Amino acid sequence: MRITCPLCGPRDRREFYYYGSEDYLTQPALGDFDAIDAHLHLRDNLAGEVRDLWYHEMGCAAWLLVTRNTVTHKISDVVQVAGGGVGILAKMKPEEGAL
Amino acid sequence: MVNLIAKSPLWGQAPLVSAGVTLAEVDLGQVTSIAPFDMAVPGFPAPNTVVADGAARLVWTGRGQAFLIGGPVGDWAEVAAVTDQSDGWAGLSLLGAGAVDVLARLVPVDLRRLAVGDCARTQLGHMAVIVIAVAGGFELLVFRSMAQTAWHELATVIKMRGARLAC
Amino acid sequence: MRYSGLKVITQGLFGNKGWGPVWRDPAPKGEYDAIIIGGGGHGLSTAYYLAKNHGLTNIAVLEKGYIGSGNVGRNTTIVRANYFLPGNSEFYSHSLKLWEGLEAELNYNVMHSQRGLINLFHSDGQRDAFVRRGNAMINQGDDAILLDREGVRQHLPYLDFEQTRFPIYGGLLHPRGGTARHDAVAWGYARGADQRGVDLIQNCEVTGIDIEGGRVVGVQTTRGSIRARKVGMVVAGRSGQVAAMAGMRLPIESHVLQAFVTEGLKPCIDHVVSFGMGHFYISQSDKGGLVFGGDIDFYASYASRGNLPMVEHVMEAGMTLMPMIGRAKVLRSWGGIMDMTPDGSPIIDKTPVDGLFIDAGWNYGGFKAVPASGWCMAHLMATGESHAVARRFRLDRFKTGHLLDEEGTGSQHNLH
């Protein structure tokens, strides 16, 4: 399998680390165990097109959001995760939140 | 009083000349990581390219990161995180007609696309590498601690290439 | 028909004309007391024990392909009980005991062979972790022996003891671990279930799960709708798709695990050997092929095929550990689809839908679990209560944090 890194160009799968579904991008709020469950565990797990997180570990160190078909392995889109500005933590100041 | 003697990563390793290639350790001089806080800063190399600036080269080494090799940091310190990497990497040069053939044994990138002035961040065997295409071959940067393994892997490939050519 | 050596001889003398079908090929009825979705090892054993242990015989197993077409027919055949976390220990211990009586139970030779499993370790830290495991196995009533380097050498003299990359410190020997003939397990349970009246319906894909008022009432299939008050989803590899028909989202991601077999060779590897440092394990089949594998390909997939980097990694690890296999030639590689859970342990539980049960999330350890999984799933479906040895395989344990993480790698499906 080959993944076209938006920065490095087409590269062999061996250069990449796979994390999992884009669900990991949605940061749950403290105390919301359903959201934590969805973030960490529950998956649509589609047989078809999915968006997953990959890391170009042996290349440029960019985290990538890869649109890929889990049945054909066809990759239709690769974008960088950075710049998406996803998740509530991005907006949170350090002192916010409490145990 | 301390008097510390410097040693290069492959200190004492003689160059290997065989089968149309020469493998040698190179002294890269000052190597500084330049990681601009604003990635759109002018003068920063495009991905996979090297910007030459006199004797110095600014080599793209990853997302928002380049290595300034052989030159002073200058104004970069004002717009970028600047980190000394001079001791973190071992420099190897692989030159000669067979250099592409040798590298293709170990590096999973399309070397046809790597012309002088290009670079690639990829892997050499199982270790991270920065490949810089230079006239007549390549410069390779590997982590200092893995320099011996890199040498061993390249030397093994060169040795097998020699045996193939002798057939 | 009862099988025996005598039967083989008498049939042979009369031209082998008397062998009848091993199972019937019934058309689906309109209604059953219970339906098992999935005719793999777990589904078939569930049906078998529902009939045998609980007297429930008006049941059907619905299989979209052929019996045993899932991972029970596509694995590296290892049978072991070497877990260390409470919850897993008792379950796999129970399973191994069932294995030990399986031929007699099923009157079918599944070629269960307790050749001994050796897990190698390569540092003091790994040794300590394996000692913890071995002691847990003995506390559970199973067996484990700590081998030092010389002990490993006596059992596995062909390993490369000179390689310094990951020097062999020792190993944990699990004498009762071994292998079995994977297809035979499916066929044996299928035959046993069929003989007890279970309808095994092949080429029958479930396309919908009928739910009324929060309770399951039947399923839609490519061969018509079938009513049932109890439905068990036993479709590891496709659990997400089937559960989605009931509106459920599971803590499961599907991944592909490759495995490899070489051409036949005269006996050279007697044990099951596992090289954790290199994610490599190997045994030799009775036919002589070296059967080996490594880690999953690490990305979500339903493609039943792997890619080269993992192939190379497995072979490189093999060459590090036992370079004597270098000249064995890989004949065939394949990829099976695994239900990967966030803690690497399975699920046998009720679901939020009344009457709908799930047996899923076997990661890549499902084969050895076939007998106990069926035993416990049957118990759950028949009684509505979890069996004592499967109590912790709850569907909600991820949310509550009652994890069974043997690998210690945390909530990332592909790391288990």
Place this chain on the structure above:
Amino acid sequence: MRIEGKGRVDRLAPVRFRFDGVEYRGFEGDTLASALLANGVRLVGRSFKYHRPRGVMTAGSEEPNALVEVIDGRQQTPNVRATVQEIYEGLEAKSQNRWPSLKYDVLAVNDLASRFLTAGFYYKTFMWPRKFWERIYEPLIRRAAGLGSLSGRHDEAEYEKAFAFCDLLVIGAGPAGLMAALQAARAGADVILADEAAQMGGRLLADSAEIDGKPAQDWVAEVLAELEAAPNVRLMRRTTVTGAYDGGTFGALERVGLHLAARPDLPRECFWRIVAGQAVLAAGAQERMIAFEGNDRPGIMTASSLRTYLNQYGVAAGKRVTIFANNDDARQTARDLMAAGVTVVAIIDARPDASVAEDCPVYTGAEVIGTTGRHGLTGITFRYHGGEVQLATDCLGVSGGWNPLVHLTCHMNGRPQWDGALAAFVPQAGAVPGLHVAGAAAGVFSLGHCLAHGAEVAAAALAVLGHKVAPIAVPQADEAGYDIMPVWEVKGSRRAWLDFANDVTTKDVRQAAQEGFASVEHMKRYTTQGMAPDQGKNSNIGALAVLADATGRGIAQTGVTTYRPPFSPVSIAAIGAGGRAEGFAPQRFMTSHSASVERGAPMIEAGLWYRPSYFPRPGEVTWRQACDREVAMVRSAVGVCDVSTLGKIDIQGRDAARFLDLVYTNVFSTLPIGRVRYGLMLRADGHVLDDGTTARLAENHYVMTTTTAAAGLVMRHLEFVAQAYCAGWEVRFISVTEQWAQFAVAGPMAKTLIDTLTQADLPFMGCALVQLGDVTARLFRISFSGEQGYEIAVPARYGEALFRDLLARAETLGGGPYGMEALNVLRIEKGFITHSEIHGRITAFDIGMAKMISAKKDCIGKGAALRPGLLEGREQLVGLRPVNDAMISAGAHLFAPGAEVKRENDQGYVTSVCYSPTLGGYLGLAFLQDGRARHGEMVRLVDHLRGIDLLCEVSDPVFYDKEGGLLRG
């Protein structure tokens, strides 16, 4: 028997080789099979199950029978196809799966019992008595099964792997492949042409065809000359493309040195990873057998292989040859043989309406129904016009038709389609993205059409890549079609073989169907049809035709089993090239490595690094003696230890502090400049990821340390958090692990030592830049030993020098180096944790660090860490000391005194243990149910594996200097 004037072997280059100890002569260019046939050797192997005598059946890599062991020195390679192995001077081969000899094989007795050994018999028996399976039956089966043998010795030969990239990969250099390559070469594309044979040309080398009015071989030579000269073309001979993978990646095996006597440094094989923009599969087709009684005797071969042996090797495989076929193609074999002066006894053509116009007897509408000859064919019986005819013949060429080699098109789950007119499966279009099929592999069966098809398909493939393609001229050749009447089996009462390699007969397939194993996959698995080294290349189609007949379904409806990689077997050593010895993972060396080795320190592997275990001194016999001394040295004077392997991450930017607050449980934004703080990092799921110290060098500049094991993990985690959650934050980081060599200096004399180096009066947990001569170093006052401690870091080029210097200084103070063993004892005495404790299932609460989770802020993993299952009823970190100072062990489990030792009563386990010379006894760290409330209680420690069962006192995990006075001192 050699035929003068025929073949491409070099008659001026004789080659001597041995088979089963007998010396023979062949010529350069021979395969082992052609040379054995030339020498009249017909019996070359024994079958898998019945140990039937077998001879060469084909001339290619699909060979099911002629598998031999090739010996080189102390090594041997099993299951080598004699039809592929080229001979070289001194080649030594032997037959396999026989004992004591090929001719007299004891296990041939199996053949007599064959009626009891039918499909799946073993599932029905060997069950009683139970113990006999493992003790008697299975060992017997294992010994009888298998084919060749490994030597049992490490394979120390060289193997190679390589990557290649091209615009167009052409697989197969027969007529279609050569035209495809030529078309692409002239269009200026980068081309790789790979072919499994030693010489390119495919069947053109084996047939007597003409192209453009010249012998086809002349045309091949011209095309190859042009391709050789083209700079954009790479010819890969002896290279089998073995698998099609995602993204245009193909695996290929090059036989580099297998045709030569072993030479130093020459790889035996090279495994290629070829990435192609597009690919053309021009693998051709393979001839198949027909199942009839006794069709497995030596001397019965595919008809086309007789032609190959004649035309390519100048060998007649028999003196009196008969042909049995159901198609036109086999006629060419008869004609070529007759033209070369070989007697063709008869052509037996199953087609009633076939032509009879040959210079030999032709029987149409006839079928072979029996054969004779124990170790080689002596005669056949065939049915003709309702009668039976017997013929004396020593060689029977059989053709059941041709199967396109569709295998690679199936490697991504593609399903071949049944073509009734061709009586063959043809590729499913588009089954592998970018792979186009040309020529016979696509079911195009005339030479003229193959040539045109090759060029046409290549042009189409290049168009996908955006190449402008000018079509090339297609040379003229025979365009006659291929007439076939399907004949799969000649039914009879005795055994007719389908799968020669696995000894599967038509009876086995019928019995499988009778027992309900009617799905093609069930039949395969029940009978083992197609599971032998040829993976059913010779037999799968025939077997499923028999199954279709037995079940009353059509062939298309019956379907095929799945072809999977590799196309032909690949050695583990080739794909695993580089893995042997040290190659599997990089070795990492610290700058102090040679200095440690000089002092005799055993180096142990730790997260790819090598670290000194201990530094033995004269008179010390055991590691414990050295370790105890080193611990005492640190506790009483000063010790030096290289800690460079710890991960070091340089973090900069206006949001660096905020970022650290996010990834650590505790607060770093309040850390003063010039200070160091211990930090705890959680995974997203709330368990401890790692711990370490982080120093603030400047307002916006930190340097974080990680454990050795987790360095890469933490880096990846930081990148994820930064890129996924911190958009717009001004924070950048880079690993500086390799940049700095860092040494711990610990002990009551540590400050004394440091003072001799530099002036720095650091408070506990302080840090500063210091000058060591011209070198700027970083000095941290931190401790992992419980003693007053420093870590000093210099650019790595000075690492070795500083290490040696520090040792010299330490030694003048009664100190010296200490290794991993002492480091471990020191940290256990002090109750410091490592990954033995934070092993991935551990929370901050478990290790008593709940207070380190700041209440003032959120952090990665905090929410998940608050799940009830991670808070209640868990095991907590404690210290253990055995009564009587007896030995205890890590991995032991804990029980309440008096409780029965069983899982249900298990209360915890021991993670780390050491002998403490400081405290005079064994110490352990353990996780114990409700442990923090049980300090002072006794627990029972049981290690079955080491026979330890004793009572321990539970305590706080900190055994040494609980108040930390020494540390701060």
